[in-house]
Amino acid sequence: MAEVNTNRAQEAIAFDQSKTGVKGLIDAGVAKLPSIFVQPPESRPDPSEISTEQLQVPVISLDGVESGKRRAEIMGEIREASETWGFFQVVNHGVPLSVMSGLLESIKRFHEQPSEMKKEFYSRDNKVKYYSTSALHVNQTAHWRDTLAIDFDKTISDPQSLPLACREAFVEYLSYMSKLRYALSELLSEALGLQSDYLEDIQCMERHRFVCHYYPPCPQPDLALGLTRHSDPSFLTILLQDNIGGLQVLHKDKWVNVTPMEGAFVINIGDFLQLVTNDKFKSVEHRVLAGTVGPRISCSCLLFPSEKNHYKVYGPINELLADGTPPRYRAISPSEYDDKYLARGLDGSQVLDWFRL
C-alpha cells in the first residue's frame, strides 16, 4: 500500500511540474484517465445517490426588490432557500448578460492560450494563481479541471497583475459583483431579522476570491470528478456557470443537479455564514461531475472578510441568541478557519465541526 502511495505522490509531482494542467493532457491526446485522477470507489459518482425526484434549487427573481411588498416576498424566499437548501439561483439581478458571458469567454481564453503564457502564473500561493487541484499533494487524487484564482479586496488595486486574457473582463465584472454582493448582504440580514446593514457592518464579505474553473471533456467520467464534495470556506459564494451542467448539491442525502439557467447566478451559503447564524442558514455540500462534453467554464466568487480582518473573530450573532438559544460554535477568525481547511485538503469531515461547542 505504501508503495502505491509513493507512486501516486510521484505522479502528482510530475503532473504538477508540467504546469500545463488537465488541458495539457487533453492537448497531448490522453485517451485513458491517468491514475492520479481515479477517485477511490467511495467518492465516485454513484447513480443510486442521485435524486430521482424532479427537484430544483429555488429560483428567485430580484425584480422589484426596492419596493416594500415585493422586497418582503423576496426576503422570505431567500430565508426559506437558505434554511433548507443553502443554495438558490437569482435572476433579474441587474448584471447584463453580456458582462456574464464576457467573463466566461475571458476565462476560456486564459485557459486556452499557449501553455507558455499560463506557466508564469502556476502557483498555489500568489494572489493571482493558476493550478490544477488545490490540495493535490495533500490527498493525492487530482480533479479533472484547471483553475485560475484571483484575490482582491474591495477594488482591484493592481489590474496589471491580472492575466491579459481576462484583465478587462474582471475589472468590469467586479464592479457589478460589488453591487450584487451588497444587495444580497442586505437581503440576508433582513432574512435573519436583523438591520439591513448588519452583515455589511461586520465586514464579512469585503474580499472577493474569484475561482475560475475550466473542466475539459473527460475520457472516463465515471471514475473521476471535476470537483469533489465540499462546502465553501466563504461567508457567501456567487457562482456563474455556463450552460453545460455538472454541478450537484446534496439535498436530503441525495445529489440534485443545479440546472444551468441563462442569465442566472447560483448563490450559496458558506461555512462562515452557517457559523454566525448558529446553523439557521446552511452551508451545503456540493460537487461537480466530470463530463464527456466540454470544456465547462464556471467562476465562483467567494466572499470573505478582508485581509485586515483576518484575525478578527466571528461567532454566532448575539441577536440570534436573544431568545436563549445556546451558541453552537465558538467564535473563530478567518485565519483559524484557513488552517483547518488547508489541513483537511478539501476531503473528509466538515471543517465547521471543528468549531462546534
Ligand code: OGA
Ligand atoms: C467552487 C465550486 C462549482 C462549479 O469553486 O467552490 O463549488 O460549478 N464550484 O464550478
Ligand code: NI
Ligand atoms: Ni464550492
